[in-house]
Amino acid sequence: MGDAMPYPNDATLIDALRGGDEDAFSTLISTYHAPLVRTAALYVNSPTVAEEVVQDTWIAVLKGLERFEGRSLLKTWLFSIAINRAKTTAQREGRYDVLAEPEDTDEIPAVASDRFRPTGQVLQGHWVSQPQDWDAIPEERLLSLEIHAVIHETIERLPFHQRAVILLRDIEGISAEEVRDLLDVTDGNQRVLLHRARARVRQALETYFEEAH
């Protein structure tokens, strides 16, 4: 997404914004408004409130623009402002899942244990039967609205921290280090949360392809 910006780097864009270039601000909003609303929506109870949080975020961005020193990417800075504001709202809304420590205690395996040969058997821990070959699925099917919906609904049902990590990493394209800082989790936590979230989405896709046969 942000890669399509017509400004070669953050410094050029920030100079244009500080200089009052309306196209620059318009580009910034077009590029980041939707990602920021999706992110704020993780924390708050309604799309309307998420939208309000991001409207406030843009105003805060303008207020902070002169002071922005470029120690983080502009993109990360925008997300951090939106997340801080969304968290404040979440506190008011009593969203305890959002404010709690990461839910890394569930030990659900990435793949159900009955897919592997049981202990004591020859080849224990190896596949009972191989996973499907997804290369055999036509690309247009993979990109269908149905698949889009399967992924979306699976992510919506994830516990908060898993949902936040997969959104920021795999949908918004933010780096592991930046997501760690934005969500205030450890490197290890970040990876475990991403692992669980991706495994759930893969499982949902596998189930969908099996049932649709």
Added chain:
Amino acid sequence: MNEQDDMTCQEFVEMITDYLEGALSATERARFEDHLADCDGCELYMKHMRTTIRLTGKLSVAAVPIEGKDKLLNVYRTWKNGAK
């Protein structure tokens, strides 16, 4: 291959994110890659994971209308005039 060092598929699927994230030690990475090279099932699983990541990335294109863009541009104009 030494039975003790041989990774199971069940271990493989739990290590895949650490592998993709570059978080494995050199030894673990070598074990992981040896297993991947020898195991058709895990090669297919690796494809699942790469496809899952790619398709999840497609959710970023979901169009969200920007409410009040004109209002925001007005805020920018006001800011600009105030700042200069």
